[in-house]
Amino acid sequence: MGTRVSYPAEIKIKAIEMRLAGIPVKEVLSQLNIRSYTQLKRWMRWYKNGEMHRFEQPVGKQYSYGKGPGFKDEMSKLKAENQYLTQQIEVLKKYKELERKWSQKS
Structure with a gap:
């Protein structure tokens, strides 16, 4: 199993914008050096559900909104x-x- 990769929020939002603009998935993955299509799918789901706070969460800290470390x-x-x-x-x-x-x- 490989190491975890943490993508900055800017990359996540850029990937979503590219997909919404109609750019093919393979092209988005290669341009932004994203390893997995599943990762992109997850970000799209967060975006569609209005869970924008999740883009700022570090790896391994996928808590629900309002139930964070504070x-x-x-x-x-x-x-x-x-x-x-x-x-x-x-x-x-x-x-x-x-x-x-x-x-x-x-």
Whole structure:
């Protein structure tokens, strides 16, 4: 699997404008050095759904509008941190259980 590519918002918008102008997909991909047609399709879907805020999101941070990394207040930040740490503990418990089972088999 290749590395992730992060395209600037300007490239994404330019690609959409080119497609809306009737330029063929292959030509848009080659001119703007976009690797995947699927990526272009996703940007078009965002544009048609009015989700322009998504063009600014970094790779791996595809959150819904209004549910981004910012928190409304200190309490919501602490709740999110608590949920994250609780999940980490659960994962470690499961790993410890698996490790115990593996050592019994040996």
